[in-house]
Amino acid sequence: MDYGFVKMAVATPAVQVGDCNYNARRTAAEMDRAQRAGAALLVLPELGLTGYTCGDLFLQHTLQQGALQALQQLCAVSSQSDMITVVGLPLQVGGKLYNCAAVLQKGRILGLVPKRNLPNYAEFYEARHFAPGPVAVRDIELLGQTVPFGGQLLFASSAKPNFTFAVEICEDLWVPAPPSIAHALAGAAVTCNLSASDETVGKAEYRRQLVSSQSARLCCAYLYADAGEGESSTDMVFGGHNIIAENGTVLAETPLFENGQLVADIDLQRLWAERTRMSTYPPVDGAYRTVYFEQRPICTPLCREVERFPFVPVDSAHRARRCESILTMQAQGLKKRLLSTGCKTAVVGISGGLDSTLALLVTVRAIELLKRPHRDITAVSMPCFGTTDRTRKNAAELCAELGVSFREIDITAAVTGHLADLGHDPHIADITYENAQARERTQLLMDLANQTDGLVVGTGDLSELALGWATYNGDHMSMYAVNASVPKTLVYHLVSYVAERSRKRLKSVLEDILSTPVSPELLPAKNGQIAQKTEDLVGPYALHDFFLYHVVRFGFSPAKICFLAEHAFAEEYRHETIVRWLRVFYQRLFSQQFKRSCLPDGPKVGSITLSPRGDWRMPSDASIALWKQELDAL
Structure with missing residues (x-):
């Protein structure tokens, strides 16, 4: 299965200005290269069959005919494969010359899209040669074919409903209302841009931002093919700045002044999932004409990088900014709750583990925002049967270094008495x-x-909520849950971020907490060491956070998530291991929803939360049957 991925390419062939035969040969070479790479769609630069910098030669009949002959040659080349090619050429229609994109496949011209917005300022003078392209679509006769011509054209796969693309040309993107907006609302998941954008200082950065932001606004893939070396340098230079972006992320990009080809896997399923969940992404039933095409399935290895830790930025500088932002949001949320309740203290249960450490660090920030002393925080350590000396010591030292009020209350006697009241054998370490x-x-x-006229600050994190790894009406409950939308893989980096910026003794304590195995410490220690390690019981949090992201954010199927996980964790986990823990994830996600249905308030800090009042509203008694059926087939 392709799981919604389609391989697409952009390329900048070498050109010779005015030599259409040469340009056709170079374009054909790029077509062959893209086809061998498994691309379903190839986009080439604006006016690539003539060169963008022909000037008044565009008005010459000889050049116009040369471009048509080149187009005919490429039609013949396209008959050799299913791949769709989008090329640029000048074309005379009804006595006017248009800057056009021709969409080719299997020897056919599927459509012609004219450029709508003609720059006629600074170094550009396109209105001297070309007419603005019409929006409405009509049929014209070209090279013995009846071809749709106009701006409102969609091209859609008959086999893949998600694979629909449209075309705009260079300046069309740079105007206040690009045609790609209407294209996307009409159903295009991919926008192809044939461009001849010259280079000036700072323009590459702006171009990259423009392409990525347009792909984000439209929840689309954006394929940007730029003119490069070979264009006339009379007044301009062209860098061949090719970009492939998807929903705000640049998947691939060429260096400037290196004509070349980019290939990337576009996740169409992900794009449509994003559009589906956005109620503000309205469908538009307009005057678009859809041209359907057929392609045989292409099975090629996935060349797209799949992030192992989707909640954690790879770049250290970006990660630091993300950590600071999250800590600030958590603290601001708690600050507001303390103000609105008028509570005099913030009460935090501190275990010496990561989650409670993060909750305490956030509480300290909130108290500082309120300009109140750290002593207004009451941190409570409650050792019992499974508490080790290491975590007990770290809890006490952490509180001392932060200057908060600290109490240690041993609950062993209270729990022993409670078990006796129940008639429960204290030697049976069950649930x-x-x-x-x-x-x-x-x-x-x-x-x-x-x-103490206080407010209990919750410590549980998003990963635990997804798995239901919390005791109902135990650590599941608080008066404000500051970690509720922070996954376990990110908790580590938040605490690490604080540690790196702390004085020596506090840093030392935090580093030891960071190296302590994750555990609820509810079973007796063995030889003074933690006996109950969470990841041995429910599975690696790296995998569970990966599953969580793709299930909740995009609604992907178990089969696709397994496929992505195998790609991301190829060097760490075998297929059988991934499937095992994916089963655990789904089973617990469904069976433990009742705990999430009555969660305390907590701030949303990322794109995913499981709040029953916000992002995740699921029946507590929903059936897992369909998901289990797919899991059983893996």
């Missing part, structure tokens, strides 16, 4: 044994908050 500790801790925090 009752574990949850009794978690609920005793929450009860203690709630009562302490009443005693």
Whole structure:
């Protein structure tokens, strides 16, 4: 299966201005190269069959005929494969000359799209030669074919409903209302831009921003093919700046002044999932004409990079900015809640683990925003059966370094008495044994908050909520959950970010917490070491966060998520391991929804949350049958 991926290419062939035969040969070479790479669609630069810089030669009958002959040659070349090629040429229609894009496949001209916006300022003088392209579509006769001509053209695969593209040309993108807006609203998931954008200082950065932002606004893929070396240098130079962007992300880009070809896998399923979830992305039933094409399935290896940690930026500088932004949002949310409730204290259960450490660091920021002393925070350590000396010591030292009020309340006697009241054998370390500790801790925090006129700050993270890895009415509950939309893989980096910027002793404590295995510490320690490691029980958080992102953000199927995970984690996990934990993820996602249906408030800081009041509204008793059926087939 292709899972919605389609390989697409943009290229800048070498050109000789005015030599249409040469340009056709170079274009044919790029077509062959793209076809061998498995591309379903190839986009080439504006007026590539003549060269963009022909000047008044465009008005010469000889050049116009040369371009037509070159187009005919490329039609013949296109008959050798299913690949679609979009090329640029001047074309006379009804006594007017138009700057056109021709869409070719299997020896046919599927359509001709004329440029609408003609730059006639600074170094550009296109209105001297060309007429603005009409929007309405009509049929014309060209090279023995009846061809649709006009701006409102869509090209759609008859086999892949998601594969629909449209065309705009260079300046069309740079105007206030680009045609690609209407194209996308009419159903185009891909915009092809044939361009001849010359280079000036700073223009490449702006061009990149323009392409990526347009792909983001329209939730589309944007294929930008730029004229390059070989164009006339009389007044301009051309850099061949080719760009492939998808929904705001630049997937591939060529260096300036190096004519070449880019190939990228476009995830059409992801684009349509994004559009589907956006109620402000209205369908437009306009006057567009759709031209259908057929392509045989192309099976090629995925050449697209799949991020292993979709919640965590790879670039360190970007990651640092992201961490600062998230910590600020968490703290601002808590600040508002403390103000609105009028609470005098913030109460945090501190275990010596990552989640409670992050919650405490956020609480310190919130108190500082309120210009109140750190002593207004009451951090409570509640050791019991599974608490190790390491986590107990780290909890106390962390609170001392942060200057918050600290209390250690051993709950062993209280839990032992509770188990005795239940008639539960204390030597049986089952779910009752574990949850009794978690609920005793929450009860203690709630009562302490009443005693100190305080607010209990929740510590649980997004990954735990997805898996239901929390005790109902235990650590599942708080008065404000600051980590509720922060996944486990990101919690680590947030604490690490603070550690890197802390004084020596605080940094040392945070680094030891960062290196401590993730554990609820509800089972007795073995030889003083943590006996209960969360990832041994529910699976690696790296995988679960990967699953979470693709399930909630895009609604991908289990089969596609498995495919993506195998690509992203090829060197770490075998297929059987990925499927095993994917089963666990789905099973827990469905079975544990009842815990998410009654979550406390908490700030949304990323694109994904599981708040029952916001992004995720799921019946607690929904059936997993369809998803299980697909999982069983993996």
